[in-house]
Amino acid sequence: MNIEDFLIPAPKLKTEKWQLGHFIKSEILENSIVLIFVSDFRGANRSGESQDFRKVRAELYRLSHLQFETDICDLGDLISGKTIEDTHFILQEFLSLCHYKNAIPVIIGGSNDLAFSLFSALNFHQKNINYTQINSKVELGNADEPLSEKNYLTKILSSKNLSVKNYHHLGYQKHLNAQESVNLIKEVEFDILRLAEMMNETDKAEPYFRRANLVTLNCDAVESFAEDFSIHPQVNGLNRREICAYMQEIGLGENLKSVGIFNFNFEAESRLNHQLLAHMIWYLISGIDLEKSHPKERFYETFHVMIEEENYTFRRDSFKNLWYFGADEKIENCLPCSAADYQLAKEGKIAKRLLHF
Incomplete structure (x- = not known):
């Protein structure tokens, strides 16, 4: 596969020597962190047209590198396929390339159904996956319908070809969910945590990230403040400090293999929204790098x-x-x-x- 045919390279941005952008690589390296930006929101009944990621990149690249020991690669922008199925297929190919090199892919953008591709690609390389999701809604639509943000979770949990060891659903809000969906998650003894139990401190939710192989974040679970933070904005959700703290906890996970950040509103005009997303990515990188430095022998x-x-x-x-x-x-x-x-x-x-x- 010629990856250049499916990617728009990340633009070169002028940065100072102490800033993250000065150290960004453009290829998948062993044991690295790989950023891939995705424009396809068709799973949420929106467009698959190319999004403008320059604002987020500019904010991210200006942040301090802090002498991270882990290589960071910005692979660029994934070109959406003719159909959403094409996008899922090519995304899984890129994810698999990352897993072969023991790199941690971080998918930024696109609709929440892309979580299905992250799970499927990881499932090819390992079984018994621990999956943790931060999402204000528990979506359990009909698995027989075409893949979308309404049924991707049903397809993951019900597929005979996908191996789920544990599933944790964090940040759900009672007033946004059918009680039947919440009850079903509880009946099969998967863990579910309300937004109220995640506010102000990370201690209660941290155990659900500690051994997660895959973590995805639906930006709908983050409160909107300057303008719409996500494509389905909510007035209630994790605030700016809480979500950054959780991103670092995700990075600190001992078995982390893949991360997705979906449903961000890239059309937002406010610099603050793009800045917050950049800070979230930075805290994730910081957590991953810190975990790699921890001693393997424990007492x-x-x-x-x-x-x-x-x-x-x-x-x-x-x-x-x-x-x-x-x-x-x-x-x-x-x-x-x-x-x-x-x-x-x-x-x-x-x-x-x-x-x-």
Whole structure:
């Protein structure tokens, strides 16, 4: 495949030597972070025409490089296919190229149905995928209809060819969802977290990112402030500081392989919207780079909590101060949890997700 036939190269922007843009590469390197901008919004009944990404790039490239050790590549703008299916196909080819080089692709733009391609491409390289999504809506449309933002999740969860180990849905808002969809997610024992539980601090949601292989963000889950931040703007959502904090938590994930940021409103005139998206990408990069620098050998403290006649075991990573639930000597067999879960257990209460585990 000749990748130049499907990409518009990223423009060269003048930056200073300490800024991120000065260090940006244009090819997929081993163990790098690869940015790909996508214009196809046809999954949301919008256009597949080329979008203008210059404002976002200008804001991103001006941010500090901070001597990141991880190479960062801006592969350019993906040219939309004649059909949305063509776009999904060629995007999966690029994603696969990244996975072969152990690079982490970050897809920016396009409609939320592109999450299906991120999952499908990753599924080709590994099974039992942990998928975490930040989205104000739980969309479970008819899987027999053409792929769109209304049914991509149904297609992922119901496909016999796609291997889902865990699915976590974060940031949903009660007033935007049919209760039947929320109940269905709960019935199959996938985790679902309301927006109210994610506000002001990241501690409660962090465990859902810790082992995620794929994370996608629907920008509809971010509150609009200067003007429409997303193509389906909401007055309620994660604020500017919260979403940047969460982007860093995503990057800090131990098993992160792929990230998608969808439904951003690139037609926004306000510089603040493009600046916020650039900051979100920067915090994601910062988290990925920081995680790569962490020592692989870890030491864990063990804590036992007696509730009636039951003994519950918690373990704490002494380096990261992160908590796990379970008595298994292998930490990968324990469940990521929060310090609040441990404190709750000391009060005689065990969170439902821990009991299910």
